[in-house]
Amino acid sequence: MDRLSSPPDANGHRAVSGSGRDSVIPRPDLFSLLSEAGRVAHVSAPPGCGKTVLLRSWIAEAGLSDRVAWVSVERIEHDPQAFWLSVAESLRRTRAGSPLVRDLTASPGLDSWTIVERLVDDLGPLGEPLWLVIDDLHELGSEDAIRQLAFLLQRGPGRLRFVLSTRRDLPLGLHRLRLEGEVTELRAEDLRFSAVESRALFERSGLRLSDSALKELVGTTEGWAAGLRLAALSMARHPDPERFASTFGGHERNVAEYLFAEVLQSQSDDVRRLLLRTSVLERVSGSLADHLTGSAGAEEVLSELEEAGAFVVALDAERVWFRYHHLFKDLLYLELRRTAPGEIAKLHRAAANWHAEFGHPVEAIRHAQAGEDWDFAAKLLVLNWFGLYLDGRQAVARQLIAAFPESKVAQDPELAALAAFNEWAEGSATDADRYLAIALRVSTAIPDDRKDRLEVALSVVRLSLATTRNDIDAVTKEVQRLTAPETRTAVDWHGNDLNALALTDIGIAQIWTGQLNAAEVQLERALVETRRVRRPVLEVQVLAHWALVALAWSLALSEQRALEAIEVAQAHGWERESSAAVAQLVIAVATLLRGRFEEAEQWLVQAELGIVPGAKPTIDLLDYGTRALLEFACGRHQKAMAAYRDYELGEQLVVSRHLVALRFRLDRLTMMTRLGRFDEVQQALDRMGQDLRDTAEMRMVAATLRLAQGKPDEALAAIAPVVDGPTPPDFLRGQIQALLLEASARAALGDGEAAADALERALDFAEPDGLLLPFLLVPLEELLERHRRSRTKHASLISEATNLSLGKSLSHAGVSQSPVADEPLSESELRVLRYLPTNLQAQEIASELFVSVNTVRTHMRHLYSKLDVHSRGEAVERARNMGLLSRSQVRH
16 A cells, blocks of 8 residues: 555545545435435434435435535534534525525524524525535534424424434434424435445455355445445455455454554554544644644645545645544544553643644643643633633633533632633522632632732622622722723733723623613723724623613613614624623513513513523513513513512522612502502501602602502602602603603692693603503593593504503504515604594694604605505505504594
């Protein structure tokens, strides 16, 4: 054999003359089975049965290369995110998938369900058959990824076909598809080479065997493709192929031994040494191989081996990086362990140093760990962990930390600090505290040149925990520490990133403790900084919480910021991350306040998919409170009370009072009053201190209770300081709700003019954002009707508020619900549409909307065109049929 003579591919490539289509044995019967398969072709057989070559040759023969997405599962793949990202990328490279499948980027804590569900949505419009081939599926070691694949098999579009190649069956729920006749099975017995196919294989290797020798070989190997190829390779050089045929055989172990003897050992000493010493690597380049062998020229050797099909696979178009076939790599490593066991740790350490020098920290850390150079691994991880987190590689950082022995973590304060941060990121504050305590306990043993770096790491962990617990004092302390001049020069890896993190966390803490004006300024600065340092992970956090700030005074601005946060999150595949969940919660609240309950439910469900209960209590509280208010608004009172109970339990996990603590207590006691539980509400008020009873929220509770008890004079006395006195609400909904309580009290006292004035002020506040929920919380149907008849202003808003108070949830004003409109209605057109059921003329509508009459008429023309109608009456009827207007809206 020449220095680079080619061993056989375990699946059937030509052994001596190279690879190519001419070395593949045609298997038309199997090709037909694959082409005619239903939804799933399941190819399950032991290694070396020719699964991969069969599928590749079928694709070539059928001319499907541009309609097949091919995914090869990496060895022992435990990361569902990495697996599904590779699936999405492969689908995106096909002709049919390219215009449909959106790009995704790895992110911290990215839920792989997000990727799968997006694939289902993206591929829904698939107009032609598209095959997804997953090779080496048995290497998928993630139970989540397996469940997600089962989901995709069941829920994917009908034109998406699956070809699954595996060594063993996985729990994919194929039994359901089998009952429907949608599964084509190819097993080991189906893949066995027949005598005719085996003869063709040997003849293409230049071998002619007698019928008896061929029969013996086929019987011994049971048609196993790899065994036949190995036999062909050896017989090509054997002086007596017929005699060899009678001696070749055995089970997989014998084949493995033969592979060493006939393939590895027949290479030159230099090539064999290169293969053995680089078998410790997951991927190899010429430079890295030269470093491990102490020689030169490895790049040329690897390229020639790859061209010869010698179990070497190029990983990039430039052919810089290579990997060994998994089976071949295992065998090489076993031989290295047999011949030079003392070299393995040294090779891993040498690889770690090379990767560190050339800027591959993750691989450097993994090799240092494999070589048990724990100090070097820890040093590299400490220098790179924060960057990994901000780069969206949290899962990788978690794996690296987990690979250290617990005893090493307990002795190394820096590793303990990283373990604490990892537990915080995973939502386990208790375990984070435990590791933080370990770090502090052993910190005295750290050398002086690493003390500053340790202090920075500890401060980042404490800052993260303090933010989670809404501990504003602790947040302020750690931010001051991190932004101090002496800290900023302590280590070389934090700099601007830490500054951006500090600005973000202090702004978030200010929100949750109710310092909204300060948070508005702080988060604006944080946004500038996160964009300057190009950290989209932090940018999403800032935008989402900045949206939460604006929610207090402007629904439109709040939604604008939240949608921008979601857009950034979607660009990186982070829709199910907690920061994106905050943005989704904000939109849920905004739509709830506008009375669009179905839409609010959808946004809330989406947000809850990204929330890990207990991980970040402040977000939990916002979720529970919003859920409770939505359930109450929809009349589901038991579910509302259950959500409030969850909220009360969550409050125990935060240090400072939550931003919306008083608002949610207002909502809960308001609901209890509406349900007639007067004594319980009164007892709750009696248990409060005077300072709490004097807050705007608790005065509104008292006014609501007194009105329900038929005591409007006491209600008016309770609400007066809120409406025009020293304790106004600090949120828009509260201002409207307080004015409605005043209007109700004055109406009950017979002061109609004053009641109308209070109602008019409430409508003035509600009109710009279409804020309707307070009209459900404070029912004023009769007063609203009298107001509608006596005043022309706010006619559309009054109609919608009346509908809502009568229990009629508003539909989302969007064209997505339209069965006929070809283009969406603009926000301006939707505002004009709401006035069409009234008797207001164009001039009066213009006055209501503060625009010119020509603008109103232009919008009306566009409305008629988009709705395909010719009159105002037809437009109203069509809009009602489409759900854009409520059926009960009447003319005035």
